[in-house]
Amino acid sequence: MAEAQNIPAGSTTAGAIAVAAESTVATRMSAPPSFDVADFPVPHGREEEWRFTPLERLAGLHDGSAVATGTVKVAVDAPEGVTVETVGRDDARLGRAGTPVDRVAAQAYTSFEQASVVTVPKETVLTEPIRIAVHGEGGVAFAHQVIELGAFAEAVVVIDHTGDAVLAGNVDYLLGDGAKLTVVSVQDWDDKAVHVAQHNALIGRDASFKSVVVTFGGDLVRLHPRVAYAATGGEAELFGLYFTDKGQHQEHRLLVDHNNPHNKSNAVYKGALQGEGAHAVWIGDVLIRVTAEGTDTYEMNRNLVLTDGARVDSVPNLEIETGEIVGAGHASATGRFDDEQLFYLMARGIPEQEARRLVVRGFFAELVQQIGLPDVEERLLAKIEEELEASVA
Numbered sequence: 001m002a003e004a005q006n007i008p009a010g011s012t013t014a015g016a017i018a019v020a021a022e023s024t025v026a027t028r029m030s031a032p033p034s035f036d037v038a039d040f041p042v043p044h045g046r047e048e049e050w051r052f053t054p055l056e057r058l059a060g061l062h063d064g065s066a067v068a069t070g071t072v073k074v075a076v077d078a079p080e081g082v083t084v085e086t087v088g089r090d091d092a093r094l095g096r097a098g099t100p101v102d103r104v105a106a107q108a109y110t111s112f113e114q115a116s117v118v119t120v121p122k123e124t125v126l127t128e129p130i131r132i133a134v135h136g137e138g139g140v141a142f143a144h145q146v147i148e149l150g151a152f153a154e155a156v157v158v159i160d161h162t163g164d165a166v167l168a169g170n171v172d173y174l175l176g177d178g179a180k181l182t183v184v185s186v187q188d189w190d191d192k193a194v195h196v197a198q199h200n201a202l203i204g205r206d207a208s209f210k211s212v213v214v215t216f217g218g219d220l221v222r223l224h225p226r227v228a229y230a231a232t233g234g235e236a237e238l239f240g241l242y243f244t245d246k247g248q249h250q251e252h253r254l255l256v257d258h259n260n261p262h263n264k265s266n267a268v269y270k271g272a273l274q275g276e277g278a279h280a281v282w283i284g285d286v287l288i289r290v291t292a293e294g295t296d297t298y299e300m301n302r303n304l305v306l307t308d309g310a311r312v313d314s315v316p317n318l319e320i321e322t323g324e325i326v327g328a329g330h331a332s333a334t335g336r337f338d339d340e341q342l343f344y345l346m347a348r349g350i351p352e353q354e355a356r357r358l359v360v361r362g363f364f365a366e367l368v369q370q371i372g373l374p375d376v377e378e379r380l381l382a383k384i385e386e387e388l389e390a391s392v393a
Contacts, residue, residue, distance in 0.1 A: 316330035
């Protein structure tokens with residue numbers, strides 16, 4: 001493990017170390033990470049990592065019965081200087097950020113035919129975002145996306161998911177030394193879509209990674225963001241916003257693997273739920289290895305239940321193998337509207353429905369502001385307004 005501290009992210013050796021590091025993480029996992037789908041048994045719903053997921057709504061992604069029959073179009077709009085490629089399965093960059101940790105991710109890795117690779121050269125500082133549009137046109141599809149930043153490069157990437165699909169995929173983020181990457185991943189699928197994905201980030205020395213995951217649409221969305229460090233001095237910020245409506249299942253399962261010393265992480269996810277059968281799941285796993293002295297980490301999940309019939313499962317997990325850390329903590333809270341806040345607003349002449357909207361806007365404002373792109377922020381605030389209109393209709 002000590003050798004990994006001197007190897008920059010993005011190298012073949014760094015990728016091998018990331019794979020080796022993940023293979024030792026047995027906590028709450030029924031099988032070690034693997035690129036081979038045969039290494040994972042078909043889940044039955046009693047396993048820890050599947051117990052909250054309605055398997056019958058995965059459209060066969062979990063048991064091998066789903067066969068690629070559909071189309072997902074990927075369009076990349078990138079500033080000058082950025083390289084955009086469509087590559088085959090033999091490209092050496094694929095899978096270097098992390099290994100599949102469940103059967104669906106492994107199925108996606110073994111089933112895609114072409115991958116999209118976006119590369120920002122070293123020391124390139126982009127002033128405009130890279131925009132990636134992923135649009136489903138029906139049927140089952142498998143995908144793989146790689147975003148790689150060279151040393152000291154800086155970029156903002158917006159990934160929009162729209163349309164209808166049963167999509168399983170892996171997304172890799174490779175950050176070179178001193179790089180800064182912000183990724184905004186928006187799930188705005190049609191009502192019947194199914195989206196299961198693993199997001200892998202490998203952070204180089206003194207590099208900074210910010211992820212903002214926004215989930216609105218789809219029948220079932222199950223996302224698995226994972227972070228590991230290739231060296232020291234890295235920082236990861238994981239933010240999430242989800243609005244779970246009637247009958248929807250939205251699941252976010254995080255793992256921050258502090259596998260090297262003197263790195264930081266902070267995770268904040270917030271969700272609102274409304275309608276009968278709305279189900280949100282948040283699992284926050286943080287592992288501080290014995291080699292990760294000087295770690296500073298915190299994770300928080302908050303949920304606001306707007307109507308009866310909605311359900312939240314929130315499980316923060318913190319495993320510490322060394323006492324030589326700066327700090328570590330977690331928090332989880334689920335509740336209804338704060339009656340005092342509503343009373344305060346209504347006492348000043350604000351109608352109840354408008355007061356409820358103001359409370360929800362304030363609840364999400366902190367996370368929306370993390371995006372830093374006015375057009376995206378405005379679109380998401382408008383989407384929240386649409387959801388709130390439905391809750392009081």
